[in-house]
Amino acid sequence: MIRIIRLATDFWDRESLHEQERIIGRRRDGRWLDGSPSDEQPVFAADPHGKTTPFDAHVRRAAPDRRRPPPMVRRSYNYHQGTEDQGLIFSCFQRDLDKGFEAVQHRLQGEAMTKYTLTVGGGYFFVPPPGDAWLAAAT
Numbered sequence: 001m002i003r004i005i006r007l008a009t010d011f012w013d014r015e016s017l018h019e020q021e022r023i024i025g026r027r028r029d030g031r032w033l034d035g036s037p038s039d040e041q042p043v044f045a046a047d048p049h050g051k052t053t054p055f056d057a058h059v060r061r062a063a064p065d066r067r068r069p070p071p072m073v074r075r076s077y078n079y080h081q082g083t084e085d086q087g088l089i090f091s092c093f094q095r096d097l098d099k100g101f102e103a104v105q106h107r108l109q110g111e112a113m114t115k116y117t118l119t120v121g122g123g124y125f126f127v128p129p130p131g132d133a134w135l136a137a138a139t
């Protein structure tokens with residue numbers, strides 16, 4: 001799945017660092033908003049009122065239960081076309097679109113980042129599984 005997401009970078013850059021971090025739900029250096037290191041898994045349920053990590057923060061919406069992360073692999077690339085048009089080429093891979101991209105995208109509806117983003121393109125691309133002949137040759 002690929003989405004081309006244009007970002008209102010001038011508008012975003014006018015937000016304070018604190019506000020940007022609350023919109024994403026992580027600090028710029030990768031730490032979580034409760035201060036824990038990036039390689040630890042915060043328990044959002046321990047913050048039931050969204051005081052530390054707001055409910056509409058990107059990471060809290062995308063993966064609310066960190067023990068059960070969304071079954072997808074993400075890979076994004078920045079794009080720039082002149083100074084006005086820039087953003088992210090977001091791609092993700094999953095076996096099951098319902099459980100992968102679509103489940104996450106539904107949860108992201110209404111997230112705090114929405115007002116800075118505009119999806120301008122993309123699509124679903126299906127990759128057939130390797131056949132027996134390919135598997136035999138690869139092993």
Ligand code: HEM
Pocket residue numbers: 003005007024026058059060062063069070074087088090101104105108117
């Ligand atoms: C312009 C659009 C987007 C931006 C700027 C953005 C940015 C980020 C950032 C900074 C993180 C935290 C660091 C990381 O784990 O990589 C993140 C995590 C994540 N994003 Fe996005 N993202 C965007 C769009 C999307 C979309 C469209 C989806 C899926 C529908 C998505 C799904 C996720 C997921 C699943 C995580 C991991 C959450 C976690 O493990 O806590 N993102 N994104």
